[in-house]
Amino acid sequence: MNSQYPIALHIMGFLASRDEALTSETLAKTYGTSPVVLRRVLAKLNRAGLVSTQRGVGGGSVLGRSAASITLREVYEAIADGSRLMPLFPKTVDGPVAPVLAGYVNELFADAEEALLSQLGSVTVEEMDRDVRGRVRSALRCAE
């Protein structure tokens, strides 16, 4: 999950700024990784209906809905896919004390995760893309 979320945001932002379908190879090259890694992320976004993908010549992916209607929370949930960002402490450990403590800590962290999710829910892909695009531009200016 760790590294898939930024990749997912790259995909969503890039697709938001282009009208044509983009191939996993293009997305991979612009992000700096391999097409298979991209396709693994695309598969999750696809399952969530956030992108729509066509195989074959001239194929590739496009946004499933408008960039203004998709929040970073939806992207996060598509990638996290049931698993948790916050460390999940195993309750399988033995003894009377360890599982109770694990449960206690998990509750504390679940609240924090919910706070994160509602924050992500307040940012759309369109807004994120504008912000990131601006940063990339000024980074490139500085590099000259």
Place this chain on the structure above:
Amino acid sequence: MNSQYPIALHIMGFLASRDEALTSETLAKTYGTSPVVLRRVLAKLNRAGLVSTQRGVGGGSVLGRSAASITLREVYEAIADGSRLMPLFPKTVDGPVAPVLAGYVNELFADAEEALLSQLGSVTVEEMDRDVRGRVRSALRCAE
């Protein structure tokens, strides 16, 4: 870090409920792991002044301050020790886009981590211990 935090809470709670110094072996047995693992956690708590440890015969660890004056935030920070709970996305990746996205996501998550910390700061070891102790008791009742 993942599994060390519940262990740290076990240590703090157990020490809070006893006046005598407890050995790493006792703490390990009651938690269900090995003394070395416990000592690794104790070393961090020690560095933060949350526990005080004596070597030699009759040695062991006691709380460094009163349980009512120590928050779960302090325990967390002693264990996390500069590293982050939230995933830290590497900015070392190449390309113009990836590092910017990593930075963007990190900012989002840093806010969430701060929210978690302030929540942990509102619970003392004493309160946590009362809560957990109650749960352990009722878990044991159910198991009979």
Place this chain on the structure above:
DNA sequence: ATAAATCGTAACTGACTTAGTTACGATTAG
């Protein structure tokens, strides 16, 4: 129909992390 492009996904690898174990020197009480 065939060829070329593209996706989907499985299998493998190498790097990294981490809990657990073993071991041993340092410290301290009696």
Place this chain on the structure above:
DNA sequence: CTAATCGTAACTAAGTCAGTTACGATTTAT
């Protein structure tokens, strides 16, 4: 001096994960 206890290094085994290779499935163009 002895026994108990800590501190810590070194090793191991398991798990995770990004990256790569490979190949079948799908689609368009001719």
